[in-house]
Amino acid sequence: MNLDQYSSIFWDFGGVITSSPFEAFNKYEKVKNLPENFLRKVNSTNPNVNAWALLEQSKISLTEFDNLFFRESSDLGYPVKGSEVLSLLEGNLRPKMVEAIQKLKKLGFIQACLTNNFIPTNELQPDMIDQEEKNNILNLFDYVFESKELGLRKPDQEFYDHVMEEVKISPEKIIFLDDLGINLKPAKLMGITTIKVISESQAREELESILGITL
Secondary structure: OOOOOOOEEEEOOEOOOEOOOHHHHHHHHHHOOOOOOHHHHHHHOOOOOOHHHHHHOOOOOHHHHHHHHHHHHHHOOOOOOHHHHHOOOOOOEOHHHHHHHHHHHHOOOEEEEEEOOOOOEOOEOOOOOOHHHHHHHHOOOOEEEEHHHHOOOOOOHHHHHHHHHHHOOOHHHEEEEEOOHHHHHHHHHOOOEEEEOOOHHHHHHHHHHHHOOOO
């Protein structure tokens, strides 16, 4: 068991602890006759200042996001309301990932949740898991870093600098799981071991292999 080598696990939430929204994005694109991965293209165009980035840093309201995303998607050839995209963010809980977090907690690992999110409204609660269940999961972590609270988001370097300042753990002792390579790149450059999550089973297997334990 590599407890001497690693002491902390960092987790993304959506796409890691819950299923990825990209499948819902692709289904929406088929129904609306949009090019495949068009929504991801909108989100990755001008990624530091686009509607998505501003929403996840609490710099614009949901109404402003709706309008700005519509303009951005229109500029790329296919108008899409931002509110329709947000409604696709529902994800199913991955129970075995939660079990892994619980076991690692018992083993003494320091764990943090690093998530890009936004302030929801009563009309828009994108998580399929209820708030109480989500809170119970978040309470398993020693640290929770939310973009909506910090005004910083992955993959901005300032986000990671803030996290490292707070946790005060050597990067070489950390493993970070995220479903987006763009979010893993800054962490990897800092010396953090990274796992790109493609599926629940794949992520668990890679984590078990790195740590030398069975979860």
